[in-house]
Amino acid sequence: MSGKPVTARYTSRRHRNTVARALAFAATALGLGWLALILGSLLWQGFSGLSLRVFTQMTPPPGSSGGLLNPIVGSLILTALAVAIGTPVGILAGTYLAEYGRHDRLSSVVRFINDILLSAPSIVVGLFIYEIMVAPMGHFSGWAGGVALAMLVIPVVVRTTEDMLTLVPNALREAATSIGLPRSLTITRICYRAARAGMVTGVLLAVARISGETAPLLFTSLNNQFWSPNLNAPMASLPVVIFQFALSPYKDWQSLAWTGALIITLAVLALSITARALVPSGKQS
Amino acid sequence: MDPARRRSVVDVALQEGVAVSVEGAVARAKVLDRLRLGDAAFRQVTRAAAVGVLLLLSGVIISLVAGSLPAFRTFGFGFLVSERWNPVTDNFGALPAIYGTVLTSAIAMLIAVPVGLMIAFFLTELCPPWLRRPIGIAIELLAGVPSIIYGIWGLFIFAPVLQETLQPFLIKTLGNVPLIAPLFAGPPYGIGMLTAGLILAIMVLPFVTSISRDVFEAVPPVLKEAAYGVGCTTWEVVRYVVLPYARVGVIGGVMLGLGRALGETMAVTFVIGNAHRISASILAPGTTISATIANEFTEAVGDLYTSSLIALGLILFVITFIVLAAARYMLMRIERRIG
Numbered sequence: 085m086s087g088k089p090v091t092a093r094y095t096s097r098r099h100r101n102t103v104a105r106a107l108a109f110a111a112t113a114l115g116l117g118w119l120a121l122i123l124g125s126l127l128w129q130g131f132s133g134l135s136l137r138v139f140t141q142m143t144p145p146p147g148s149s150g151g152l153l154n155p156i157v158g159s160l161i162l163t164a165l166a167v168a169i170g171t172p173v174g175i176l177a178g179t180y181l182a183e184y185g186r187h188d189r190l191s192s193v194v195r196f197i198n199d200i201l202l203s204a205p206s207i208v209v210g211l212f213i214y215e216i217m218v219a220p221m222g223h224f225s226g227w228a229g230g231v232a233l234a235m236l237v238i239p240v241v242v243r244t245t246e247d248m249l250t251l252v253p254n255a256l257r258e259a260a261t262s263i264g265l266p267r268s269l270t271i272t273r274i275c276y277r278a279a280r281a282g283m284v285t286g287v288l289l290a291v292a293r294i295s296g297e298t299a300p301l302l303f304t305s306l307n308n309q310f311w312s313p314n315l316n317a318p319m320a321s322l323p324v325v326i327f328q329f330a331l332s333p334y335k336d337w338q339s340l341a342w343t344g345a346l347i348i349t350l351a352v353l354a355l356s357i358t359a360r361a362l363v364p365s366g367k368q369s
Numbered sequence: 370m371d372p373a374r375r376r377s378v379v380d381v382a383l384q385e386g387v388a389v390s391v392e393g394a395v396a397r398a399k400v401l402d403r404l405r406l407g408d409a410a411f412r413q414v415t416r417a418a419a420v421g422v423l424l425l426l427s428g429v430i431i432s433l434v435a436g437s438l439p440a441f442r443t444f445g446f447g448f449l450v451s452e453r454w455n456p457v458t459d460n461f462g463a464l465p466a467i468y469g470t471v472l473t474s475a476i477a478m479l480i481a482v483p484v485g486l487m488i489a490f491f492l493t494e495l496c497p498p499w500l501r502r503p504i505g506i507a508i509e510l511l512a513g514v515p516s517i518i519y520g521i522w523g524l525f526i527f528a529p530v531l532q533e534t535l536q537p538f539l540i541k542t543l544g545n546v547p548l549i550a551p552l553f554a555g556p557p558y559g560i561g562m563l564t565a566g567l568i569l570a571i572m573v574l575p576f577v578t579s580i581s582r583d584v585f586e587a588v589p590p591v592l593k594e595a596a597y598g599v600g601c602t603t604w605e606v607v608r609y610v611v612l613p614y615a616r617v618g619v620i621g622g623v624m625l626g627l628g629r630a631l632g633e634t635m636a637v638t639f640v641i642g643n644a645h646r647i648s649a650s651i652l653a654p655g656t657t658i659s660a661t662i663a664n665e666f667t668e669a670v671g672d673l674y675t676s677s678l679i680a681l682g683l684i685l686f687v688i689t690f691i692v693l694a695a696a697r698y699m700l701m702r703i704e705r706r707i708g
Binding site: 097098100101104105107108109110111112114115116118119122125126129172173174176177179180181183184185190191193194196197198199200201203204205206207208209211212214215216235238239242266267268269271272292295296297298299302303306323326327330331338341342345348349352353356357360 | 404405407408410411412414415416417418419420421422423425426428429432433435436483484485487488490491492494495496504506507508510511513514515516517518519520521522524525526571574578602603604605607608625628629631632633634635638639659662663666667678679682685686689690693694697
């Protein structure tokens with residue numbers, strides 16, 4: 085045994101424990117403080133610009149006043165398009181993973197690839213859609229933006245659909261089969277209904293994820309200064325407008341960017357809190 | 370419908386010769402047939418969707434490789450190690466962008482990993498149970514905040530504060546220490562590698578925290594109780610029992626966060642300064658792969674310029690793919706152990 089007396093070693097262990105506990109408290113305070121700091125400054129900077137005008141007028145040229153109507157509508161259209169394309173594909177693929185091929189080789193490969201897509205850099209998705217849609221079509225378009233976002237929706241929905249279907253008790257499936265229901269009807273009429281809340285959560289989480297996405301839209305749907313619901317033309321979206329306005333030298337544009345940022349954040353936080361509330365605690369993956 | 374086919378559908382009424390109306394049996398056979406067809410179709414459709422996910426990834430790889438061919442054909446392997454980035458003379462190299470990506474992510478992980486682990490320690494061992502869920506959700510909300518928000522916040526609020534406080538402090542103190550002095554040389558710009566790294570740290574923190582918390586919680590209580598029983602302090606239990614047991618999972622979570630940090634675009638684009646050069650100082654402006662693409666892609670004129678940017682995208686994709694695949698592999702291993 086080395087020279088230290090027992091009491092001294094005991095005290096040093098106690099001290100180390102106290103320091104570690106203090107650090108843990110500090111780290112948590114730091115994390116929470118940062119969230120508060122970000123939300124606080126968003127509210128502070130964005131709230132003053134929030135008025136009816138923001139929701140009724142188009143984006144202004146520099147130096148005059150205006151609103152964010154066209155990017156808000158553009159974002160809604162792009163999000164709806166992405167959900168319309170991504171959700172069915174995601175649900176079907178998730179269904180295969182959970183119901184038909186729970187243990188086969190294809191499923192394990194798809195599961196792995198899907199997890200990679202789930203956290204793949206979104207800017208790469210933008211490049212991909214540029215290559216396969218924008219370049220052949222010869223122009224930026226709302227369609228391309230919607231498809232790019234759909235590529236981010238799919239992995240989220242696949243993952244939650246599979247997780248939620250796996251939670252459905254097998255007894256339900258067996259009961260359905262025993263009364264002669266074919267597999268497809270068992271899935272659509274029984275399993276989907278049992279897992280509905282979880283699957284809706286998945287879609288909400290996907291919407292929350294894409295509504296703030298900027299990178300994949302930069303060179304797919306680009307931006308549009310004017311009112312344009314035409315999906316074949318470049319389309320404005322809230323994140324891209326924030327990006328452009330925030331980096332501009334004009335004060336009006338910068339304050340609109342803050343207001344837009346506030347709107348997006350509130351929408352995203354509301355979505356993710358709703359999504360959490362839908363799933364009873366303990367069932368979360 | 371011919372009789373042979375009808376018999377293939379199991380219809381007890383017909384086989385047993387029980388007196389039933391033939392029309393009823395035929396109608397039933399039709400329904401069963403339709404159901405069987407629908408069943409097979411549904412299975413194939415779901416399978417096609419699953420295969421579609423695979424095709425998406427291979428599509429991404431193929432299109433990136435095809436798009437970057439001109440750049441690699443022109444510059445060859447030199448593209449990866451060249452420091453030049455000159456759109457005027459059409460001379461491109463990826464090294465500054467790769468360097469910036471790696472450096473900012475390294476700064477982010479250096480901060481986010483210890484802080485995230487300490488928060489997980491707090492949540493699993495110290496926190497009163499009723500506070501656990503709210504704090505956990507609050508930390509996860511940090512992950513929900515869109516990256517562009519971090520960008521605008523970093524540029525207008527965080528960078529000016531850093532310029533006035535942390536950066537002059539670093540220059541004055543660490544800037545005079547031999548060996549590491551070059552790291553903190555130069556004027557405090559506010560924006561730059563360090564700022565981008567700090568913002569990334571905040572963004573990665575929730576990933577590290579929530580996965581660490583999950584694997585900490587999965588440590589069997591018996592092990593912890595045994596350690597407490599022989600007189601360990603809370604910290605010693607975490608340090609010598611929980612951490613070693615959860616190591617693989619924690620590393621998986623860290624790699625997942627690293628994958629995010631490497632590919633993060635908007636937050637970094639706002640605060641990195643977009644300068645194509647390699648400086649020793651972490652206070653200097655630089656660039657990352659994703660920031661370069663975001664800033665320059667729509668303005669890129671000429672095939673070689675575009676192709677070089679796509680080649681950057683391919684490099685980023687390959688790096689993140691390796692990191693994420695490793696992360697998934699480790700998390701899968703720990704899931705198997707827990708499950």
